[in-house]
Amino acid sequence: MEMLNPHCGIDRDDRGVVRLAICNAGPLNILSSAVTDGVREGFERLAGDNAIRAVILAGQSEKSMIGGADIKEMAKLDQKSAEAFIMRLRDLCEAVRHFPAPVIARLPGWCLGGGLEVAAACDFRIAAHNAKFGMPEVRVGIPSVIHAALLPRLIGWGRARWLVMTAENIDAPTALAWGLVNVVAKEGGLDAAVEHTVKALLECGPEALRSQKDLLRQWEELPLTVSINLSVGTFGKSFLTGEPQRLMQGFLDRKK
Numbered sequence: 001m002e003m004l005n006p007h008c009g010i011d012r013d014d015r016g017v018v019r020l021a022i023c024n025a026g027p028l029n030i031l032s033s034a035v036t037d038g039v040r041e042g043f044e045r046l047a048g049d050n051a052i053r054a055v056i057l058a059g060q061s062e063k064s065m066i067g068g069a070d071i072k073e074m075a076k077l078d079q080k081s082a083e084a085f086i087m088r089l090r091d092l093c094e095a096v097r098h099f100p101a102p103v104i105a106r107l108p109g110w111c112l113g114g115g116l117e118v119a120a121a122c123d124f125r126i127a128a129h130n131a132k133f134g135m136p137e138v139r140v141g142i143p144s145v146i147h148a149a150l151l152p153r154l155i156g157w158g159r160a161r162w163l164v165m166t167a168e169n170i171d172a173p174t175a176l177a178w179g180l181v182n183v184v185a186k187e188g189g190l191d192a193a194v195e196h197t198v199k200a201l202l203e204c205g206p207e208a209l210r211s212q213k214d215l216l217r218q219w220e221e222l223p224l225t226v227s228i229n230l231s232v233g234t235f236g237k238s239f240l241t242g243e244p245q246r247l248m249q250g251f252l253d254r255k256k
Contacts (some may be wrong), residue, residue: 001021004038004041004042004045005038005042006023006034006038006043006143007022007023007025007035007038007039008021008022008023008039008041008042009021009040009060010024010046015053015198015202016051016052016054017053017056017198017202018052018054018055018056019055019056019058020039020042020043020046020055020056020057020058021059021060022035022058022059022060022065022066023056023060023196024060025059025060026067027059027063028059028063028064028067028068028109028221029059029060029063029064029066029067029071029115030068030070031066031089031092031114031115031118032070032073033070033073033085033088035229036071036088036089036091037088037092038091039092040088040092040095042090043055043095043096043099044095047095047098047099047100047179048100050100050206052101053101053102053202054101054102054103054104054198054207055099055101055102055103055104055200055205056103056104056106056194057096057105057106057118057122058106059105059106059108062108062109063108063109063110064107064108064109064110064111064115065105065107065111065115065118065119066111066114066115066118066119067070067110067112067115068110068112068113068114068115068136069085069089069113071140073189074142085149086145086146089117089118089146090146090147092118093117093118093120093121093123093146093147096118096121096122097121097147097217098217099130100210100213100214101206101210102114102123102124102209102213103121103123103124104122104124104125104126104194104197104198105118105119105124105125105126106126106191106194107119107125107127107128107131107190108127108128108131108179108190109128109130109131110131110132111127111132111133112130112132112133112134112135112136112169113134113135113136113137113144116133116134116135116148117144117147117148118147119145120147120148120151120154120226122212123152124183124197125181125182125183126181126183126185126190126193126194127175127176127183127184127185128172128184128196129171129172129184129185129186129187129189130171131171131172131175131181131184132169132170132171133163133169133170133171133175133180133181134163134167134168134169134170135148135151135163135164135167136167136169137164137167138164138165139151143164144164147242148164151163151164151180154179154180155178155179155180156178156179159178172184182197183196183197194204198230204237205241205243205244205247206243207238207241207243208238208241208243208244211234211237211238214234215227215230215231218230231237
């Protein structure tokens with residue numbers, strides 16, 4: 001593993017797939033300010049590498065990808081330092097959300113609070129059979145904020161309200177039924193499920209996927225008619241990459 005900084009290590013294979021591991025963050029991969037900054041810096045360093053086809057975000061341990069934000073650190077905050085703390089986490093989530101290539105959250109064990117916010121900022125969420133999800137912030141006296149705002153878009157207002165206001169946890173099958181995760185792996189099959197998604201992405205045009213992710217991010221915020229009309233230009237520009245010509249011709253050749 002190549003360490004980009006003390007809290008972010010990467011492994012890259014010859015397909016352009018990067019596994020980005022959150023390191024030296026305790027057994028539950030807890031987000032202190034230092035860990036948050038380290039992981040964000042890792043994403044920002046990799047963002048300019050056009051050879052990257054996909055990123056798998058993982059924790060160093062199998063207990064979680066990210067167990068949550070650091071309560072020991074948060075217990076000492078005041079208003080000003082609390083805002084600085086949460087802005088760090090916001091910036092990490094934005095680095096994930098704006099990363100040009102697809103990002104897959106690999107989710108064993110616990111995924112709570114800030115960890116679920118980071119997972120929501122990823123493009124895909126692949127959960128272990130025994131994963132647990134929750135937003136426990138209100139139980140420790142704070143609201144769920146920043147990228148918890150993605151939850152209603154993923155699972156609807158009623159379910160998002162239930163998560164952030166009751167602080168109750170849900171299991172992996174419930175998370176799948178709600179649309180919070182894309183896949184729940186069979187027991188012992190988390191990496192195989194992640195690899196299945198990676199292979200699906202590698203079958204697609206890399207430039208087309210980057211354009212699609214960018215469009216989806218804009219569609220989240222734009223009115224429908226604006227979204228439709230915006231995408232016409234993106235469709236046209238895709239023909240400047242050479243991908244449509246190459247991949248469509250390959251499709252036609254296979255049909256002969």
